[in-house]
Each structure stands twice: as structure tokens, then as C-alpha cells.
Amino acid sequence: METTYLILADGTRFKGQGFGYPSPIISQTTSITAGELVFNTSMTGYSEILTDPSYNGQMVLLTYPLIGNYGVSAYWNESDSIKAVALIVNKLYKGELSPNRISLDSFMKAQKIPGLEGIDTRALTLHLREHGAQNALLYRGEEHELALAKVRAFPQITERDLIEGVSVKTKCYNPELGKGFPLPPTTGKKHVAIIDFGIKKSIIANLYKRNINVTLLPSTTKESEILNSGFDALFLSNGPGDPALLQDAVKVVKACIGNLPVLGICLGHQLITWALGGTTVKMKYGHHGANHPVKNLDNGRTFVTAQNHGFMSDKQTLPKNIHIWFENANDGSIEGVYSNELKIRCVQFHPEACPGPEEAEQIFDDFIKELN
Missing domain, CATH: 3.40.50.880 (Class I glutamine amidotransferase (GATase) domain)
Structure with a gap:
């Protein structure tokens, strides 16, 4: 796992460890991992949350401190793929799982969805509660000013048509x-x-x-x-x-x-x-x-x-x-x-x-x- 940063549009920054698919290095890509960051207070159900099409265009912060301890099964998915942009947790479970399940880390890696663990999720939740949901960005490297400029230039959720990517194309x-x-x-x-x-x-x-x-x-x-x-x-x-x-x-x-x-x-x-x-x-x-x-x-x-x-x-x-x-x-x-x-x-x-x-x-x- 590599050192990964989360930066909010108001300049607040958290340092943790990446999991799932690696977050980008800002100067080496035109594709950034950004979206509106919201917190979810559910203790369980991370598979359903990640695959819920309503989270298209959003990063999800889970407030419960340990996530991933029962793995992932296709039986729980609410759509055919992960729709959330990224997942933020305090601690990712890395232990043994039932034979018919895969790890949350593997699930996200296979679908090219980055995650971040090892940050103070309580502090981040309180920050969002006080200052409101806002755009955020995950990245590797030390280009903090460039990352801040990118996240501030990213369109607000009130400016984005997010339906096209989750609606059926034909009846x-x-x-x-x-x-x-x-x-x-x-x-x-x-x-x-x-x-x-x-x-x-x-x-x-x-x-x-x-x-x-x-x-x-x-x-x-x-x-x-x-x-x-x-x-x-x-x-x-x-x-x-x-x-x-x-x-x-x-x-x-x-x-x-x-x-x-x-x-x-x-x-x-x-x-x-x-x-x-x-x-x-x-x-x-x-x-x-x-x-x-x-x-x-x-x-x-x-x-x-x-x-x-x-x-x-x-x-x-x-x-x-x-x-x-x-x-x-x-x-x-x-x-x-x-x-x-x-x-x-x-x-x-x-x-x-x-x-x-x-x-x-x-x-x-x-x-x-x-x-x-």
C-alpha cells in the first residue's frame, strides 16, 4: 500500500494508505479521482453502498471504524459494478474470509476504484458535518498545490448530469x-x-x-x-x-x-x-x-x-x-x-x-x- 492523500476543496488534507486501485499521480494523468465526498453512518452494507447507482459521482466515507470484515459477494451488489468514485475508511480488514467471498481490496482493485484507509474518519466526518459535503480528490505524490487546483476546478454535483451513466439505454x-x-x-x-x-x-x-x-x-x-x-x-x-x-x-x-x-x-x-x-x-x-x-x-x-x-x-x-x-x-x-x-x-x-x-x-x- 502506498501513501495516498485526500484533499478537500476547502484545502483540508488527510494522509493515509491507499488500497484497491492505486490513486493517480496528478501530473502524470488527465484522469483524476474526484467527486463530492459524503459520509455514510451504516455499520454494514459496504457492498450495497458501493454498487448503489445513486452514489455515481460521489466519494463515500464510512464512519464505522472497521470495514471489510465479511468480504464481498456478488449476491449483495445493487448494480453490475461499483458506482462510487472512491471509498474512505478508518481501517480496512485484511484477515481471513469465507471461501466463497473476495476481499474488499480485491473487489475495488478489479474494478479500478481507489480507496484510502488509516485516516481519522471521525475528524473528517465532523469536518463535513460542520462545513458541508464538498468535492474531494485522492492522489499519490506530493503535488499538493496542483491537487488543490484540480479539485477546486472540478464541477459541482449541481452542475453534473450523472444519470446517463446509470440508466438503461433501451427498454x-x-x-x-x-x-x-x-x-x-x-x-x-x-x-x-x-x-x-x-x-x-x-x-x-x-x-x-x-x-x-x-x-x-x-x-x-x-x-x-x-x-x-x-x-x-x-x-x-x-x-x-x-x-x-x-x-x-x-x-x-x-x-x-x-x-x-x-x-x-x-x-x-x-x-x-x-x-x-x-x-x-x-x-x-x-x-x-x-x-x-x-x-x-x-x-x-x-x-x-x-x-x-x-x-x-x-x-x-x-x-x-x-x-x-x-x-x-x-x-x-x-x-x-x-x-x-x-x-x-x-x-x-x-x-x-x-x-x-x-x-x-x-x-x-x-x-x-x-x-x-
Whole structure:
């Protein structure tokens, strides 16, 4: 392992040891390892986190001190490859593993994803909490001023279209998800269109388990294809980046609302917010982890959810006829809305979890009731 540095856009620098694929030497390449750095408080689930398409364009800092102790299995991957730009940990496990698993180091090396260990992750987490998520860069060598200039010139996440790299290119009916996931239904009678902004396999799996047929559609799909194809409902997936950049998709969602039942998760929730006339705002450091309490405002019940988002709906901009369904118990931010009249339901958290608690899977059951 070689000495590797992490530098933030505000000039803060950490020195540690690289793992996975070697970070670049700045002056010897035009390809840099940079992205928005966010922290995730999950104790487990690093495979799912790394392969979650919502992390496309971001570096992930895991706050739990020891990472990698149960290895990596393809059964846990939420997409076909790692989507995070890099991984930052306090200590990487290097011991023995079960015979059917590979090490986290080998997994990242094979996919050319760099990592950094041996830094004070508590100090870095507190820094991000105090100063906000920001661009960061991993590099080898001592060219610190050049590295700082590179990371400061790197585009902000609010300027990057990160959907193209994670959405399907052509429509796909009942895709097979691979090892560890349920097979597509063979007797399903309901057919849901999914606009794929970077969907996790576990979301599709939850629909398969409920005997729902799905067709994945590219993020650029027009409303005419959705409304004229006989679908029973529209599903808007999770995905990376700023929803404000996706105004073409917002127009499609707006045209479908009132014509089909619509369910949105994470980015899908934010796009519904825009389609209803509301807006979203960037959060200081977002919600990333498997321990976020959410309150159901209809029945007063509080439960723990998995979350991964850096933007949220602006409560003040939502129309009065839209019912606020869920609220974050920590900061009061909107976690879900619905309208029975318009047949829309959407949540900011991840009811499929993976990783995280499965207390919110009822969201899928409520959606199925809408179809029936």
C-alpha cells in the first residue's frame, strides 16, 4: 500500500494508505479521482453502498471504524459494478474470509476504484458535518498545490448530469437480476413502467416478490410511450445528482400524473415534487445511512429507514392539496407525500433498504393496493 492523500476543496488534507486501485499521480494523468465526498453512518452494507447507482459521482466515507470484515459477494451488489468514485475508511480488514467471498481490496482493485484507509474518519466526518459535503480528490505524490487546483476546478454535483451513466439505454422487460435475487414473475397480471434513473436491484426485487411485471425505460423516455403502452402504473426510481437538472423528466412526470398511479423513491420523490410545482434544495451534508428515524404523520408511528440523498423537497413550495405523509424525526425534513386524488405516493427514504432496516417495505404493498 502506498501513501495516498485526500484533499478537500476547502484545502483540508488527510494522509493515509491507499488500497484497491492505486490513486493517480496528478501530473502524470488527465484522469483524476474526484467527486463530492459524503459520509455514510451504516455499520454494514459496504457492498450495497458501493454498487448503489445513486452514489455515481460521489466519494463515500464510512464512519464505522472497521470495514471489510465479511468480504464481498456478488449476491449483495445493487448494480453490475461499483458506482462510487472512491471509498474512505478508518481501517480496512485484511484477515481471513469465507471461501466463497473476495476481499474488499480485491473487489475495488478489479474494478479500478481507489480507496484510502488509516485516516481519522471521525475528524473528517465532523469536518463535513460542520462545513458541508464538498468535492474531494485522492492522489499519490506530493503535488499538493496542483491537487488543490484540480479539485477546486472540478464541477459541482449541481452542475453534473450523472444519470446517463446509470440508466438503461433501451427498454427492458422483466430483467433478470442475477445471483441472490428473485426471478421475474411468470404469472404477474400487473405491469409497471419504471423510468430508470439508476435503479437498485433490490427495488425491482421487491416488485417481483409481489408478482409485478416491470419494464425498465431509459431516463429520456417521452410521456407518449408511457401513456400509450398499456401500463398499469408508473414508478420513478432512485438515482444520483441534482433533480433540478432533470426538467425534461419533470415534464414527463407532470404529464403522467392523473393518468396513471405514480410511485417515486428518493430521486423519484424529488421529481414528483418538481412536477407538482414544488422545488428541491441542496442539503448541507445530506442523509446517508441505515439509521434515520421517520415519522408517519397519519398514524404517529416512527420507524427507522435507510437513506441516501443530498437534496430534499422544499416544504414551503408544495401545493396545499398535497398531503405530507412522512417527516424526518431528526430535522423535520419531508420524507414522503401523497395525493389520493392524483394517485401519487412518494418517499425520500429507501423502503427496500439494502443495506438497512426493512420496516418500510409496506410502501410497496400500499402501491400494489393502488393498482388493484
